[in-house]
Amino acid sequence: MTSEYEENVNSIIENLESRGYEWQRINSEKTSYKNGISIDFNSNEVSLNGTNLNSVGAVYCRKWGRFGLNKWQSAVAQYRDETAPTDFAISDTKHIYRYLKYALNDRFWLNRLDNFDDYINRLIQMAEAKRVGFKIPNSIVTQSYDELTNFYSENDGNIITKVTGQIPASLQSMCYTTKVEEDFLELASSDLPNCPTLFQSYVDKKYEIRSTVVGDKIFSAIIDSQSHDLDLVKFDWRYANADTAIYPVELPDKVNTKILNLMKSLKLDFGAIDLILTHDDEYYFLEVNPEGQWGWIEVETGLQITNEIVEKLVYEDQKRST
Template sequence: MKKVLIITHTQDNECIEVVSKKIKELNGLPIRFNVDEYPLKYSISSCYENNEWKVYLDYQGVRVSINDVEAVWYRRSHNLGAGLSNVLDKEFVSSAYGEIRTTLFGMLESLNCFQISKFSQYRRLDSKEEQMKIATHLGLKVPETCITNNPQEAKRFVQERPNGVISKMQSSFAIVKDGIENVVFTNVVKEEDLDSIDSLQFCPMQFQEKLEKKLELRVTIVGDEVFTFAIDSQKSENAKVDWRKEGNAMIADWVPYELPLEIKEKLLQMMDIYQVNYGAIDIIVTPDDEYYFLEINSAGEFFWLDRLIDGAISEQISKVLLGNVYRRYTPVLEENFSRV
């Protein structure tokens, strides 16, 4: 039975259970690792003895060997090391947390098996700038963009675009106030915003030309399968700039969409360049039927779309993990590897 290691956390959504169920249906064995319970409840041990590497995951008295897993699905690593400050003196927390991260991600990086995407590949995808440069190289359209912490550069960019400019963060940015997490959405830059733009010096932002929208697309690629859905975000005043503001209210408005073959092939080329097997891609379709690439979300959500197609995305993830369908994978260590 093929083992599949799933890296997630205790508060992740239903997609973990759905994919795990499908893995079992395909005679695989899912192993869930909630990293917010590491190291307080989980232990990782990597041992080289008798000319052999062994890696173990211990949880509540149960030991599982993971050096022989068939695949890894790095889904999320939210709240890694949660609760550590409750058991360690303050002066030791930072150093311990550094060792926790190094141990976990070092172990994952070293596993000689297929991974939907390695942690290091996810971190490369953090660069929205590289994504857009690769997209333009492949012939995809991207909005005119300025990424800067220079207030005067941002002001120039905004003032030279009479049709408007939007601002957004490059990371999953949220402000925690009074214990409540507030996501920073995409917003239109207003004239009065330029009066207080000097604070940009302390926090870079991404500015892009404001595009007219006919539709917004969410393209989920798993292996070589492309699942595309569209939404008319312009139907709701509050969703016109960022549909996520009305994400729950408009969840039933998403519909399957036939992506042009040329766009599909270029997106698959991007996946090849990054050597990743999962990506949630955002695209704007203008009233002139032009397609503008915005970004690839390396671990973007898919479960609300998965429901609309009877779990087809989850099933494809399961098949890719178990090697039943095409997947991008070049082993680093071959059994018969020899130096030439």
Template sequence: MSRGVPVVRFDPSDVGECLSFSAWFGVSAASLAGQLRTPSRTANLEEVRAVYWRRPTWPHFEHLDHADARYAAAQVRHGLGGTLYALPNCRYVNHPLRNHAAEHKPMQLAVAERFGFTIPPTLISNDVDDVRAFIAEHDEVIYKALRWTPYQRADGVGLTTWTEPVTAAEINESVGVVPHLFQARVDKIADLRVVVVGEQVFPVRIDSGLLDWRADYDALTYQVTTLPDGMGKAFVAFLEHFGLASGSFDLALDREGRLHWLELNPNGQWGWLEVKTGLPISAAFAALLELGAAP
């Protein structure tokens, strides 16, 4: 609001008394017309210039039985969600369907290599023999999930999956149930998280001594750093390939000073980096959204 730009903030799970909308198609010169209403704001859908899509939650309709709840949730995702996906002349940061396409690690690895990034040798497989052969070929190998999913113990305590070392002795026939991602371990001295907003690139070095720095944020130290010549433009081009306006990239820095691609999170965390480093990341997002749709 300090920029004088009207904003409507809501979550899809507010649908009902706290969120209503109507969208018309094929009844005016505009491809889409309508309104979205919250208790404090109203937005004309055809006038929306930008959408910041930041990890929304969807309703679960706990008061309905299972079949009705699934049906109701699908109507919200495809009705409200589909309308938000279709806004004309709108800049998305990022468009949710583009986010979804870019979240697939096999796609990321293939595209990153085409853009000149160094990729650790990687195997995605559910073939036990191939996995054992891959581990035997490389001195040290790590496992990481292809997709994060929420877990809870019976007592409600949340669980997660960290990047972990793996040995051939730990591989058994259960590997054959689903695909797994195995990767040659980088002999790293630090990690980099690179936040890209439009054409602005914010690289931060993270020192921890941990294989997976996410496991202990209290152990981390941060330093604003620089990238090799041309790498910043490669990150921007990578995002443009997927039709994204922003993303958070993770890389490993080895003892020879080389950077190794790990992954992209198209909707990654960045707020804590601004607090720790003073980088003007939120201002970059605000400026990008204020621009509205690209010409």
């Protein structure tokens, strides 16, 4: 289950095919017109493009919920002023595909939909990370201008803001981690009451670390954002558009243990965890993305993340059939 634009999934499919395994891909943008779902309640069979899903042993849920019609259908619907039928088709299709979660509930999922929905929230993630022993930046969520200015002063004017959960892809570049400057405070005096907002102390970094977790395997890489020429990259490496030095690193056992304990507490079998290593060699937790990208990490480091995902899916599929 994925998006049609996911190159990472193409790598998984190529790996599966090289091993002789069958697969079915659901692109949620095309669920309303191209996937050929069939549900027979007399025989309790669910099929997709003619393939009986009773034979499925493992499900990889890369992305979910961006349902839609194709562009031509959407354009025709708007031209004919048929947005209501279009919206109905998308809405009902979403519910029908949600049945797959029920029908395949006894299979292995990487990750389960319910767990993904519950634990994409960064506030829950921070609370759980703190519980398992990670340090987290000083953090508040507030709609109060006075609370914000007090927090700003307490942290010597060195704070950032960021979103607390999943956002539309079209808005992602607008929602990277941002340093709070004086002009931001001026805007916040009128705008902050309209939306509770997360603020954190800025933690000075030696490196950023991306740890991609597949089951009980951890693939970690240093992202050397602090050596980049662009100041924005020092606050969020994504501003560099991947133009940042990246290389593999083996984390201390105690840090890896915290990572696995966190994933267990969040009920996630896959996730991309962002950490900070300070100049005092302290590890701070930032967030875990259950949909985190990993292809670019493989290209730069040679870490075999795709292969481990396939190994996990194949293992769970074979375990069910024995």
